[in-house]
Structures are given as C-alpha cells and as structure tokens.
Amino acid sequence: MPVRVAVDAMGGDHAPGVVVEGALEAVAEAGDRLAVLLVGREAEIRAEVENRGGAEDDRLRVVDAPEVIGMGEAATEALKRKPDSSIHRGIGAVKAGRADAFASAGNTGAVMAAALFGLGRLPGVLRPALPGYLPTPTGTCVLLDVGANVEVRPEHLVQFARMGAVFGEFFLDREDPTVGLVNVGEEPGKGTDTVKEVYEALRALGDRGAIHFVGNVEGRDILRHGADVCVCDGFVGNVVLKLAESVSTILPDLVRAEIGRQGLGADHARTVGGVLRGMLAPFDYQAHGGVPMLGIDGTVVIGHGGSTARAIRQMVLSAARLVEQNLTSRIARALADDDAPPHP
Amino acid sequence: MPVRVAVDAMGGDHAPGVVVEGALEAVAEAGDRLAVLLVGREAEIRAEVENRGGAEDDRLRVVDAPEVIGMGEAATEALKRKPDSSIHRGIGAVKAGRADAFASAGNTGAVMAAALFGLGRLPGVLRPALPGYLPTPTGTCVLLDVGANVEVRPEHLVQFARMGAVFGEFFLDREDPTVGLVNVGEEPGKGTDTVKEVYEALRALGDRGAIHFVGNVEGRDILRHGADVCVCDGFVGNVVLKLAESVSTILPDLVRAEIGRQGLGADHARTVGGVLRGMLAPFDYQAHGGVPMLGIDGTVVIGHGGSTARAIRQMVLSAARLVEQNLTSRIARALADDDAPPHP
Structure with missing residues (x-):
C-alpha cells in the first residue's frame, strides 16, 4: 500500500504550477511507495499536470476544492468564509481516511487552525x-x-x-x-x-x-x-x-x-x-521542504511559502516518511508514558 | 573642566592590566577633555600604571576599593556581601559628584543593580x-x-x-x-x-x-x-x-x-x-566598547567582559561623550514631554 499524501495544490507563492511540478517529481522518485492527491481547482491543476506530460492514475489524483485561501489572509476568518478551500478539503481527506497526510506550502496559520479543528490534538497534548x-x-x-x-x-x-x-x-x-x-x-x-x-x-x-x-x-x-x-x-x-x-x-x-x-x-x-x-x-x-505540526492527531506538514518545485518534492516525500515512521503514534506514546507525565 | 569617568579597574576578564592599559590610552587620546578615576585594589592598579610608564596626576587618579565582584557571581548577593567593591565605590563616586560617569566591563548584573540602587531612576522611568x-x-x-x-x-x-x-x-x-x-x-x-x-x-x-x-x-x-x-x-x-x-x-x-x-x-x-x-x-x-544603562539618573556604561585594551579605551571615551552630549537629561526631557506621556 502506498502512503497517500494530500497536497495543497493552491498553497505557496508559485501555486499551482510549481506544486504540481514538485508533486510529479515526488511521485516519480518514490515509485510504488507514494500516491499523491492534488487538492485545489480541478481544471487548473489538470492543465498543469497535462502541461508537464503527466496524467491521473492510481498514484496521482486530483481532488476538487473550488476556493483558495491566500497567503496573506487572516487565518480564522478565511477558514470560516471559505469552507471549500484546498486546505479544508485536504485536511478533510485525512480526517475521512482517504489520505494519510496533508502537506501545504500555503497560509501557515490557516493550515494550523484547520488541522487543529479538523483533526484535533493527540491525547494529552x-x-x-x-x-x-x-x-x-x-x-x-x-x-x-x-x-x-x-x-x-x-x-x-x-x-x-x-x-x-x-x-x-x-x-x-x-x-x-x-x-x-x-x-x-x-x-x-x-x-x-x-x-x-x-x-x-x-x-x-x-x-x-x-x-x-x-x-x-x-x-x-x-x-x-x-x-x-x-x-x-x-x-x-x-x-x-x-x-x-x-x-x-x-x-x-x-x-x-x-x-x-x-x-x-x-x-x-x-x-x-x-x-x-x-x-x-x-x-x-x-533540502527538507517542510516540517510537521507536532501534537496533531494526524500528519500535517507545512512548507515555506516560497517553495520551489524541489522544495515541494521534499515536502511531499518527508510527509510520506513521517507516516512510514509513525511519528504521530511515537509522540502519543511519549506523552502517555507514565514514567514521564507531561507536567504535574 | 574635563569629564571625569570612574573606571572599574577590576571589571572584565583581563582586569586590571587591560583596563589600566585602555584607560591610559583614553586619557592620552582625549587630552584635557578627560580625567579618569581608576577604582579598585590600589596597589595592584598602581603597579599596572607604573608598568606602563604612567603616573597619577590630575587626569589619572587611583581610588581604592579593596573588594572585587567576580564575573560569575550572583549580582544581588555579591553586592550585599561586598560593600567595598570597585562597582560600589565607582557608582558611589558618581553619586557623590566626584565623577560624571561610571564605566565597567565587569559583572553586568551587579553594575546594573548597583546603579539602580545607588543612583536611582530618572523621574518617570x-x-x-x-x-x-x-x-x-x-x-x-x-x-x-x-x-x-x-x-x-x-x-x-x-x-x-x-x-x-x-x-x-x-x-x-x-x-x-x-x-x-x-x-x-x-x-x-x-x-x-x-x-x-x-x-x-x-x-x-x-x-x-x-x-x-x-x-x-x-x-x-x-x-x-x-x-x-x-x-x-x-x-x-x-x-x-x-x-x-x-x-x-x-x-x-x-x-x-x-x-x-x-x-x-x-x-x-x-x-x-x-x-x-x-x-x-x-x-x-x-569599535563602540560599551553601552549606557538608559533611564538611570546618571551615566553608567557597561562593556563586554572580554574587552581588550582598545575596547576599554572606546568604553571610557564613549562614557565621556555621553556626558558631554547630556544623554541623561535628554532622556529625562523626552519622558517628561507632556505631548507624549509614557503610557496611559
């Protein structure tokens, strides 16, 4: 079973072109280990995929999300006003079990808020x-x-x-x-x-x-x-x-x-x-591409707004690795460790 | 009238030798504009002055202070335990009007505490x-x-x-x-x-x-x-x-x-x-040698613990300049400015 990473195709200063490019590179590099869901404006993403000679298949799917939260928008308001954003739908895919991780180079505050409300915290966090x-x-x-x-x-x-x-x-x-x-x-x-x-x-x-x-x-x-x-x-x-x-x-x-x-x-x-x-x-x-939000009940990786295709590729690959290495459950175990209560 | 700067001869990693050296350089450079009071263990300082071919005169005086507060000592305790330290006596010289400024590359916490208790804050600070x-x-x-x-x-x-x-x-x-x-x-x-x-x-x-x-x-x-x-x-x-x-x-x-x-x-x-x-x-x-504590009712300049002779010279010269430029009263005026109360 490949690791399924939902990628915010509308996130970052150079979206969606650069995101699609980086995602295609990640898929090419990871082989059977990775499947990518490109989340965002369907038609735009399809055009970018085709422009690059790619095609939808088991390892590359497009998931429609008609709304886009801009890099500079205030997170909480944007989340309320745009329930069909690529960030919501990407997090939603993880919540529904259709993806194992969500990766975004978009509005950090909005991704963090959506992850917190959509996936919640690990027990004890x-x-x-x-x-x-x-x-x-x-x-x-x-x-x-x-x-x-x-x-x-x-x-x-x-x-x-x-x-x-x-x-x-x-x-x-x-x-x-x-x-x-x-x-x-x-x-x-x-x-x-x-x-x-x-x-x-x-x-x-x-x-x-x-x-x-x-x-x-x-x-x-x-x-x-x-x-x-x-x-x-x-x-x-x-x-x-x-x-x-x-x-x-x-x-x-x-x-x-x-x-x-x-x-x-x-x-x-x-x-x-x-x-x-x-x-x-x-x-x-x-080189690293992105970092995970620690303590969320799910794998959510956040990349630089200015990410290039290479950075996006690294972000997607590191999201997949985090899932393979079970970072989330390792954090849950560490915090549940009776010998070391979080704090008196 | 020269500006009189009391210098903590025991302050800094390389005291008193390097401090005496830097003070002599400052006096040589500033000419009639500067007089230095070297505060610390009298005999040690005199030996350092003589070693460098210097001599006490109107522009270079030694002021005895038998105790030394070390760089690593906890400030408040050290100040209580050592009332005859070079830091106390240097601040005391400013308080008594025998010096216009105090400069030290010694224990920053102790200098700040001694300045606060000995000289107090400017009105409104x-x-x-x-x-x-x-x-x-x-x-x-x-x-x-x-x-x-x-x-x-x-x-x-x-x-x-x-x-x-x-x-x-x-x-x-x-x-x-x-x-x-x-x-x-x-x-x-x-x-x-x-x-x-x-x-x-x-x-x-x-x-x-x-x-x-x-x-x-x-x-x-x-x-x-x-x-x-x-x-x-x-x-x-x-x-x-x-x-x-x-x-x-x-x-x-x-x-x-x-x-x-x-x-x-x-x-x-x-x-x-x-x-x-x-x-x-x-x-x-x-290049700058030291910075003044802002808001103290008096001029107190603090230098790096690792100061070399050149840094000490710059620290002493900048203390003199701060006095000449009336930094303290300019700060007092800014804070007293009715058009701009410090804060509602």
Whole structure:
C-alpha cells in the first residue's frame, strides 16, 4: 500500500504550477511507495499536470476544492468564509481516511487552525507546536515552537521538549537527541519565572531518562549546536528562526560589497563566490521542504511559502516518511508514558 | 573642566592590566577633555600604571576599593556581601559628584543593580533598559532591552522605545531614528497581547511625532536594518543579540572548513580570508566598547567582559561623550514631554 499524501495544490507563492511540478517529481522518485492527491481547482491543476506530460492514475489524483485561501489572509476568518478551500478539503481527506497526510506550502496559520479543528490534538497534548530547523557547523538543530504559540505556560514548553525530542530523533536521525532550553544565561535560575519552572521540570525528565536534557542554551550557542533540540516559546522561536535564516541571504550582499571595496578581479571574485556557495549549501531550506505540526492527531506538514518545485518534492516525500515512521503514534506514546507525565 | 569617568579597574576578564592599559590610552587620546578615576585594589592598579610608564596626576587618579565582584557571581548577593567593591565605590563616586560617569566591563548584573540602587531612576522611568547594537549591511541598529528586563509590561516596552529613540539619535548620529517593534509578523495585530498593546501605543506616539515608528520588525528584518531602533523585551533581546554576535565567530570556522573541503591553495585561501576579514570588520564590538544603562539618573556604561585594551579605551571615551552630549537629561526631557506621556 502506498502512503497517500494530500497536497495543497493552491498553497505557496508559485501555486499551482510549481506544486504540481514538485508533486510529479515526488511521485516519480518514490515509485510504488507514494500516491499523491492534488487538492485545489480541478481544471487548473489538470492543465498543469497535462502541461508537464503527466496524467491521473492510481498514484496521482486530483481532488476538487473550488476556493483558495491566500497567503496573506487572516487565518480564522478565511477558514470560516471559505469552507471549500484546498486546505479544508485536504485536511478533510485525512480526517475521512482517504489520505494519510496533508502537506501545504500555503497560509501557515490557516493550515494550523484547520488541522487543529479538523483533526484535533493527540491525547494529552495541550498545544500543538511547529518546529523549525537550523543548520549548524556540525549538522542541523531543531527549534520549537517557531510560531504556533506566542504565549505559553510552563507545561506547554515541557510538552514541546517531549515532542521535539521525538521529532528530533526522527528528523536528525539521532538516538536520544540532546534537548536544551533557550535562555538568557547558562546557569539554572536564569530567565523568566516560566522558563525557570520549565528548567526544573526538564531536569526532572532528564533525571528519569525520559529526555536527554543539557540545560540552558544561550543565543550564542544555538547556531553552535548547543543542543539538538532547542525549546522556546513561539515568539522567541519565530524571531530566532527568521533571524538565523536571514543570515544566509544577507551574506552574499556583504561579500559582494566587500569584493567591490577591495577591487578584486574576476578570478578572485569567482573563488570567493565558490566558497560562499559551498558554505551556504547546508543552509538551503529546500533540502527538507517542510516540517510537521507536532501534537496533531494526524500528519500535517507545512512548507515555506516560497517553495520551489524541489522544495515541494521534499515536502511531499518527508510527509510520506513521517507516516512510514509513525511519528504521530511515537509522540502519543511519549506523552502517555507514565514514567514521564507531561507536567504535574 | 574635563569629564571625569570612574573606571572599574577590576571589571572584565583581563582586569586590571587591560583596563589600566585602555584607560591610559583614553586619557592620552582625549587630552584635557578627560580625567579618569581608576577604582579598585590600589596597589595592584598602581603597579599596572607604573608598568606602563604612567603616573597619577590630575587626569589619572587611583581610588581604592579593596573588594572585587567576580564575573560569575550572583549580582544581588555579591553586592550585599561586598560593600567595598570597585562597582560600589565607582557608582558611589558618581553619586557623590566626584565623577560624571561610571564605566565597567565587569559583572553586568551587579553594575546594573548597583546603579539602580545607588543612583536611582530618572523621574518617570519605570524600568531602566540596556541597549545593544548590531551591525547591518547599511550601518548599525540599536536593540533594546538586551537583558535588564526579562519580564515586562506594555508600558515598559513603550518607554524602552522612547529611551531607545533618544539614545539612537546620539549613538547612530541620526536625527529622528526609525523605531520598530520586534514581532512575529509585519501586520498590526500580530504577537502577544503585550506586544499588540505596545504596537498601538507606539503608533499613537508616532502619530504625534514623538517618535518615528515604522511598525513591526520581523526576525528576518532585524539584520537588514528594518529599523534604526528595535524594541523588545530583555529575553528576546538577549537571545537575538547573542545569536547575531555568534554569526561573526562561526563564519570563520565555516569558511575554513569549506576552503579545506574544496582543497583551495594558499593564494586563494588568502583572498577568501581577506574578504572575510573586511566583511566582519564592522561586526567588531570593540569599535563602540560599551553601552549606557538608559533611564538611570546618571551615566553608567557597561562593556563586554572580554574587552581588550582598545575596547576599554572606546568604553571610557564613549562614557565621556555621553556626558558631554547630556544623554541623561535628554532622556529625562523626552519622558517628561507632556505631548507624549509614557503610557496611559
């Protein structure tokens, strides 16, 4: 049985063309393991499929959804006003058991809200969280939450740590990944009251062996891979993720300006450019394509709005892998683990 | 009359030697405009001064303070246990009118607490704030608070914006600097309840012409100079500042690794290294040396713990400039401005 991924064909800055392209690539790459449902405006999607020499078959189906939620629309209102959007119908396909996962590069807020209302939370989950990832000199680290929850209570952050550890194991392919708490200092007792309480709870979880807690991680240590999984609220996580991502877009400008200032010749400029490109290759968000909403009772993967066909392909393939690896039930098990209650 | 700066000779990782060295350089550079009081263990400081061919005179005095607060000590306890520390006596010299400013690269928490208790707040100031600065491709931006206040109410953030705008004008040498609110999205209505309330208050201040408010600044826009002055709580500011600073220490490692991976020869490696150094030059924290605590009734400048002699020199010179430019009274005037009450 192939894994069936419903893909939001109308989601992202370059939809539907680029989404169709990426989905076709994913199907071609995955062979019998994957079937894709392209959800969106039927006629438009069919035209894009045909333009690319594709055709509907067992592994590629079009599911009509006449409405489109734009990237900039306010999530809750848009969901109410457009009950027949590609996001609703995609989530609906998962709910009805016609798909195993939903993947979208569309309006993140709308996807998260639709997933929360349509599929609900896993038993025991207080708040779903959205992880992000950051390349480091020695690999990749996971940061969560990155925007689903801008206001949190201590017990939420403790669950983020639990869910992040499970996701990190899968995503980083690392057993027992280290978990750190983003804070303003290394020592215990630093930070807000919330963060201090979380520190103690995570230490207790660490003592029990439920997670591999390594303490506080300061801003300067995040990109130095202070921990495999860095835990913070969605406000801090969102700012940190976007700041870190901006570095790889700012560097080329700085390098170009400095090359000009030094008046380097074309040869030297090429050498410098080659080093820069090689250095920045791991910082390419397209390599992973998307991240799952953790704590939802179902597999929902969210990609960058600016996704290219390659990023869409990776997003679809990673959604399929998450289903194969049973991430959702592994998170449910971790949270249900009696030895490690979510929080007193 | 020279500006008299009390300098914490025992503060910083390389005290007292490096501090004495930097203070001597500052005195040499500033000529008649500056007098320095070196506060700390008298005998040690005298030896360091003599070692460097210096001598006490009208422009260089040693003030004895037998106790030293270490960099890692908990601030409040250390202040109680060591009433004769260089930090106490330095702040005391300002309080008694024997110095116009105090500058320290020592224990930041202890300096802030001593300043708050010893000198107090300017009239109307709810919470003093500590600014940081970040180089951007087009200059430098100011970020505040960066750690003095990890938990804040909306009215605190509004005052940070007011104080930051006054400091930014001085520090960035820019009339009416733009002020942005660090947030998780560009649109009004994003973020926590606190941040939403601050947005409205800053917009009102902007409409009145009290500040040049440019709205929300996302993580991706901070290093792109989304605003001259970026306002946030001390938790977010501390993480952002340390993360941004870490980039310039991580890059050389990444570049070296990539040069090795590509097997570049020595010539090419030199070219790349030269571009990197040129690019990173503006990211050198020693250029500014220190930042003032905003909202304190007196001039108190805090430097990096790892300050070199050059950084100490810049810290002392900038303390003197802050006094000459009347930063403190300019902040007091801005906050007292009837047209723009701090917050309803």
